[in-house]
Amino acid sequence: MNRHSERGRFRMSAPIVFLMGTMFLTNIGFGVILPTLPFLASHLGATPFDMGLAISFFAVAQLLSSPIWGILSDRVGRKPIIIIGVVGYGVVSALLGIVPNLPLLLVLRFFAGAMAAAVFPAAQALAADHTLPKNRARILGYMGSVNNIGFIIGPPVGAFLAVFGVNVPFVGVGMLAVLNGMVGLWLLPRKANGRQQILDGTNTTHTTAEYDPTDLIKIMRPWAILPFLCASLFGAIADSSIASTLAYFITSHLHSTPLVTGWAFMVNGGTAALIQVVALPLVYRRFGETPAIILGFFLGTMGYVSLGLAGHVFIALLSVMVISCCSGLVYPIIASAISIRTPRNSQGRSFGVQQAANSTGRTLGPMVAGWLFTIRPSDPYFLASVLMAGMATFFLIESFRKRNAQVAFQSEDVAHDSSK
Incomplete structure (x- = not known):
């Protein structure tokens, strides 16, 4: 209730x-x-x-x-x-x-x-x-x-x-x-800022500390938000391969029409929106943060490989749907993970840094994707699949590392209690 x-x-x-x-x-x-x-x-x-x-x-x-x-x-x-x-x-x-x-x-x-x-x-x-x-x-x-x-x-x-x-x-x-x-x-509330009273995980309110110039340094600690910033950067590079080359891929490589290109972009945005509303809350609540991120990047890997190998526009549209499932799952969870690991009075700057990582990816991505497309039309998507697989592997290894550390800590507690 x-x-x-x-x-x-x-x-x-x-x-x-x-x-x-x-x-x-x-x-x-x-x-x-x-x-x-x-x-x-x-x-x-x-x-x-x-x-x-x-x-x-x-x-x-x-x-x-x-x-x-x-x-x-x-x-x-x-x-x-x-x-x-x-x-x-x-x-x-x-x-x-x-x-x-x-x-x-x-x-x-x-x-x-x-x-x-x-x-x-x-x-x-x-x-x-x-x-x-x-x-x-x-x-x-x-x-x-x-x-x-x-x-x-x-x-x-x-x-x-x-x-x-x-x-x-x-x-x-x-x-x-x-x-x-x-x-x-x-x-908008009059005092909508980082020093107002805000909610925390205990369902109570706390007043945040005054501005501290060292907060930006604190939130940039490698094992705080840096892995998620890397995920934002690589995800933006992969996404930009869709934004910058998909129209050319469908019309020139698959010999389809501009109308189908429009449908592909609608499928991309619509599927991601549906996943974020329907599937994201269920997956996040059932599996938790890291497994949901791993699942999303795995879907992205499969989607980009499938798109690179697509020889028919129908396969390309299905591949875009799978890629959209990745973005719909991963990116809100990444933003949430960054927020949770950030001091209360530094939320704005942490999201600003994440936005900068996204912008970096969307600046570099089209240039890299355009260059690869001139070599072979499928190469931008194979590069994106490598980036997705790399991030999935990283978070999988990190998940095992944390689990092993937790087991070792519990074993030490048991041994300490037994010695008493």
């Missing part, structure tokens, strides 16, 4: 509901702009290389600014950083619609990435502030699910708005983001 009431209170929390709405609307904005950006670049006379620069500028800005925004969210609060990020991204996106030349387009894409980077670490930290550790993977999975759904909805919305002009989708995203920020001013 108590657990049921706890879950109900958790689901009805206004900050959590708003965060999901914020992530949903923000990813609709991403989905609207990404398919429309090439048309704007073409309107300005940009080349495909220039288009690649525009995407890279966004990722580099996220890489550089995510840790800074995370630290600021611990210092000044989650709410102002989220509002600044959402509204700032909207304003910059609207300005993209009236950009007159390529250099200014690149500058605005950089600032768009910097503003977007403010949203995710602060939003994840606020979710961690308002959830118990045992519920954290579930709520982060829900947030990931609405991210995927928003990204799926975005492209058709962008295509519809583009009928009225190439500039209209950008202005529409800007208006949506500003409206989202205004709602956030009303719904």
Whole structure:
């Protein structure tokens, strides 16, 4: 009965509901702009290389600014950083619609990435502030699910708005983001920051310590969150092989149509969203953190190998579904693991560092995948499978190491009690 009431209170929390709405609307904005950006670049006379620069500028800005925004969210609060990020991204996106030349387009894409980077670490930290550790993977999975759904909805919305002009989708995203920020001013708690009273695993509240400059060093201890940061980095590199080469793989290597490519990306996002809502809570509760991560990376290994070997588009779509099961399981659990291992007043900076790891992977991944694709179309996916297998092996070895250490500790306790 108590657990049921706890879950109900958790689901009805206004900050959590708003965060999901914020992530949903923000990813609709991403989905609207990404398919429309090439048309704007073409309107300005940009080349495909220039288009690649525009995407890279966004990722580099996220890489550089995510840790800074995370630290600021611990210092000044989650709410102002989220509002600044959402509204700032909207304003910059609207300005993209009236950009007159390529250099200014690149500058605005950089600032768009910097503003977007403010949203995710602060939003994840606020979710961690308002959830118990045992519920954290579930709520982060829900947030990931609405991210995927928003990204799926975005492209058709962008295509519809583009009928009225190439500039209209950008202005529409800007208006949506500003409206989202205004709602956030009303719904987010006034003291949504790293020093507020927050929940811990004992279902009680504690006031976090004041800011300590050494906290960032503490959370970077190798066996605290570093393995999970590596998992985020390698996972982002693998994911970017899908984002950057799947369309070419399906159309040129498998000789299919752009329509099937669109279906493949919808399958990718939709399957991950479904896994995060339905399967993630069950798997996490049944098996625990490390076994669930191992299972996810194992699925990723099988999915990428299958995609690399695919000779028919149907096999490719099934492989993408398996890969999506991996991302749907692993990445919310990784974010939860980082949060649980981080001091309460350092949640923002730890998520900022994780976002920087993701951005690094999404900056390096497309370049590596594009180069490998020119050698052989299946090579990007074989590389991704090696990365997935490596992470699965690492966490499996770590699981055995911890189990053996626990058995040895219990044996020492038994021997000590017997000697008495």
